[in-house]
Amino acid sequence: MLISINGKPADITLDTEKSLGDVLSGIENWISPSRSRIKKICVNGKELNENTLTGEFGRDIAEIKELEILLSSWCELALEALTNLLETCVIYEKAPFAERQKIISDWEGLAAARFLASDIPDIYNLSAKFFSGEGISSSDLVTLIDERLREVADPKAEIVNFEAFVKSITQRMEELPLDMQTGKDLRAAETIQLFSRTCEKLFRFFFICKLEGLSIDSFFIEDIPALTFLEEFNSALTELSGAYEKQDIVLTGDISEYELAPKVIKFYTALKNHFESDTVI
16 A cells, blocks of 8 residues: 655555554554644545545555545644634624624534634633623734734744843833832733733744754753753742732742743743744744
């Protein structure tokens, strides 16, 4: 059996596989670290669809001369799903009230919605609340979707454009203890919220780096192994959360100013340098 993946011959040796289902299961296990998915399957030149695929799983591999498989990367699937959601939001907003429920039902039945539910659950949950008449406004949701689209479509440009914001939130973290001491509670709460969003965005960039082949074992953040750095970073985040909830100004100030503010700059810089290096295509 000749196996091709994305139009190229695949160096796959069959061993114990007896059926098409066995072969596909092995390929799915092989691609799972990259979070890619099988998008299309052709057997002997004939494309299998969702209705016929299950019935073909038991097919003997001796009957298969050619198996063609088309894979979609995680980023390609994310772009497709987010774009679909954006278009659905536009259609939903323009539609008469009587037609909106069908628009929601149609979207929920799509593979794009299932992908968001499993792989980008925060956006999926916000969208579900929006469609149910709760949560954020349409414009806020669209803004969030646009941001995620930029991250996936061109992470290098997005992280470069994010630099000024990172520097701004770092300065605010350094000022956090003074804000708490002088009764600027709203500004302090906003700082914590913005810093949390900043960290989430940096971790999303890190996830994309890993999808593109970055080895966490060989990635260093200012001469510190990435795994060690991130463990310390997460520990400091947890400690800050506890100190802030208790309104421990001294501990909150020490962690925010001397630990997290410098760490977030180092993390950002390492990611930016990686995206700007030749290792990212």
